[in-house]
Amino acid sequence: MLGASAAVGRPVHAQQAIINLPSADITPQGRHFVMHESALKYRSPNDDWATTHFYTYGLGRRTEFTTTVYNLERPAMRNLSVGMGLKTAQPLLGARGARHELLVTAGHILPVSLQGAGVGHYTYGHLSGRLPRLQTRVSVGGGYGTRQVFDRNVAVGLFGIEQPLGHHLQFVTEWISGDHAKGFVIPGLLYHRSDWIVVAGYKLPNTRRTIGRGLIFEVGRFWGGRNRARAAAAAAHGHAHGGHSTPAGHGADSTAERATPTRPPQ
DSSP states (O other): OHHHHHTOSSOOOOOSBSSSSBOSOOOOBTEEEEEEEEEEETTSSSOEEEEEEEEEEEEETTEEEEEEEEEEEESOOSOOEEEEEEEEEEEOSHHHHHHTTOEEEEEEEEEEESSSOOBOOEEEEEEEEEOTTTOOEEEEEEEEEOHHHHSSOEEEEEEEEEEEOSSSEEEEEEEEOSSSTTOEEEEEEEEEETTEEEEEEEEEESSTTSOOOEEEEEEEEEEESSOHHHHHHHHHHHHHTTOOOOSTTOSSGGGGGSSSOOOOOO
16 A cells, blocks of 8 residues: 555645644645544543634645634533634755755744633644655644643654555544643544545554543545646746746745645644
């Protein structure tokens, strides 16, 4: 399977987060993206059900606006918040970096508690690139966030792997360090066709103090933006004039020029 995916010229599109970890993908300019996530913590003291709801809008120049509803759960925890912010992914080393899709991604979110816990923040960043032949994207970085997101103030390490398995499927794995509410290793599969994205994964807590081992499911959809026929024509015009092409769904506002779109930090 890996050998077959290495031969594919266009890796499957990713989403604006790998699963919960912010990815290097940016919503194309003028497009909208909305996502629902459900997590079933069937090995917790209670059969908890936790949800996250997310919206992004592509601003151009490899930057997007994000809004996220955190910690809507059953039974309810006193940590429900809404966060708004920005994320950007910028290329490194010019044409040399473009060969391996070298990007630096950074973002900042201001989560506002809906239960009287005030305003917090979450700042993060990572470096990413793709391995030759296999086209595996590896992301490494870190961040710092407050209790409105993580249930306590904490610094975290961020690590992600995205492995294309063809045009529409990816194997993904992410790790957010620590024993807070987001401290998990999550392997899973991501399927993207047209404007729809579906993700299924399994959450493995970093420590016994982190409660929430179980299944995770996400569904998201893009809409709006430029006319697809015009976008395809613009992309073809660029290739005819010797323009540099990056893998689909990545790179400069090339994402806005693709017929098929490319998903926020959770």
